[in-house]
Amino acid sequence: MGIRSVLSKPLAAYIVGQQNKWAAHPAISQLKIFKRIIDLAKDTTFGKDHGFADIQNYADFKRQVPIRDYEELKPYIDKILQGENNVLWPGKPAYFAKTSGTTSGTKYIPITKESIPNHINSAKNAILSYVHETGNSKFLDGKLIFLSGAPTLEQKAGINTGRLSGIVNHHVPGYLRTNQLPSYETNCIEDWEEKLERIIDETIDQDMTLISGIPPWVQMYFDRIQARVDKPIKDIFPNFDMFIYGGVNFEPYKAKLFQTIGKEVDSIETYPASEGFIAYQDSQKEDGLLLLLNSGIFFEFIPADEYFDVNPTRLMIDEVELGKNYALIINSNAGLWGYSIGDTVKFVSKQPYRIVVSGRIKHFISAFGEHVIGDEVEKAMKETLVKFEGVKITEYTVAPEVTPKSGLPYHDWYVEFSHAPIDMEAFEKELDANLRKLNSYYDDLLKGSILRTLRINPLKEQSFINYMKSEGKLGGQNKVPRLSNDRKIANALTQYLRG
Known part of the structure; x- marks a missing residue:
């Protein structure tokens, strides 16, 4: 050791x-x-x-x-940006x-000298909690990769400003820096696809033991590696046994990610936000x-x-x-x-x-008072995937269809499958039944003929990556909202529908 x-x-x-x-x-x-x-x-x-x-x-x-x-x-933020103390x-x-903000455009979230330990120590303590419980610490001796935004900082009113992941990168403890990949120069590349290729150049022949990032972007990293070397990730990184993630529910991505790796690995979930490090899996x-x-x-x-x-x-x-x-x-x-x-x-x-x-709070569907939330659609999908063994999804999002050309309104699911169900209709019915069990309001609306059962729109491979690229949000900490109460994302995804 x-x-x-x-x-x-x-x-x-x-x-x-x-x-x-x-x-x-x-x-x-x-x-x-x-x-x-x-x-x-x-x-x-x-x-x-x-x-x-x-x-x-x-x-x-x-x-x-x-x-x-x-x-x-x-x-109050504007006062700080104007130079006030x-x-x-x-x-x-x-x-x-x-x-990124909503009506205000870019958001500037203050991080003070007193709040920096919250961001830095919490990530460290999540790892140490795992080490204490399991006794496994050998992954700390290999190479570590954090798929994150660029660490470059700019000045706003004399204050260093950048993405949270970039700020945190400046505070990685010295004892981990010698193990950390990619290089600072590569991490500073803004274009995600160019950056990813450079990351692969620097990591493909290294002893990677810990990989951290948002699941869909880690999956993209693995897919690009396999495009170069047609092997399971476990054969490329034989000592890789720790995955750290945050920002999204891992369940929808787990099956495909582990299939790509070629084995299951331990994982630690974290809940970091620009406003503070909220929680971690202990x-x-x-x-x-x-x-x-x-x-x-x-x-x-x-x-x-x-x-x-x-x-x-x-x-x-x-x-x-x-x-x-x-x-x-x-x-x-x-x-x-x-x-x-x-x-x-x-x-x-x-x-x-x-x-x-x-x-x-703002990501829900309640076109008719059903107030379906992310937790419910994710549980419904998870339970459906258990029944349909072999079906795997890459990503999905849901929006209401309030004014269809014919028939009753419904919930419109846009799903990119890596392994699609043979019987899509049966998959839809099971998914709808699971959602009805989880949300009584949704169930009542179907019973009352206010809504009809959900519809799945299968998308082509790479659809969500191409959509995020078109929005200028490919990579880093960006993620697709699981739910929308309008059709902005749904309408943009229609160009990627399977024939």
Whole structure:
């Protein structure tokens, strides 16, 4: 065993011990963070505007700080971009994480000196939790690859600005840098396809042991390698046994990815966002991701069905229920307050608090009040694939068809199969039946002849890659929304339909 794998084990034991301490006292851990960040920010522009000096408890905070999304917080961000100090957090941010927005275009999410450890240590601790539980650490001695955005940074109001993955790249611990691929020069290439070919040049003959990235882009990396060398990935990288991913549900991609690899490998799921590192998989034996209650973020939860109400219920960690869908709200040492990141989560455990990401607040279908969410379509597809052994999918998305040329409206699925079902009609029926079991509103609409059963549109190979390329969103952390409440994506995909 190498020095990294040997030294990781006592460090892993220490980190997990600390983790267990704060996880055993969730409400206390959260209140400590709450009091600390309120106190530190009380003299900022935002703190003065919202009476932070008078906040004594969470009830005061809820009265004085409304829920905001980026567009509503933007006036404060603009003050920072205009050069002002002490706006959302003391001083100026260390970085802006640049990400795509909706009505505001590009979003600039502050990352402060105090919030950087949340992003860096959380990723490290996810790996150490795995090492402690399994005893497997040999993958730390080989070459590691992180398929991510370019680490190049620009200046906005004197603040280093770039993609989150690029910012994090500058803080990779020195002991891992000697193992890390690709080279900095290759990582800086903006064009994803050119970058991917260069990454393959640098990695194809290396002892790759850990690969990290969003599943569809890792699949693309593997496919391009196999276009050069017609072998399973396990024969090209015989010591590859750790896959780290985040940002999307792995289940729809797992079968094809493991088939390409030629074996199953262990994986660690993470939940990073520009706004903060929210959770990570701390156990290979338990469901869900450990919510990071001691990492500079004070969490709030709004029942998802109340999110668009004028005065929705706002809950602390010790008030949530298992299995209920919540919009995730964060308050952090990055200077985000009452901030809705747009995700919904469900709790699968309270000892410790573990979550699954169930979807996006704005990514749902509710053309007729059915409010189908991402978690439901993903479970329906997973259950259908279990029954139709051998069928494998590359990617899919769903949109409503409200005004069909004939017949009742329906949910329109656009699916790229790597192995399509022989009987597509039977596959459609099973998928629809599974969705009806998961969503009673959808079931009622079909029973009431308001909707008809879903329709699958099989797409040609590479359809989603070509679509993302056409949108200028190929590679990096970009991903296709699983659900849309309009037909923008669906209409764009019609050009890729199979004959």
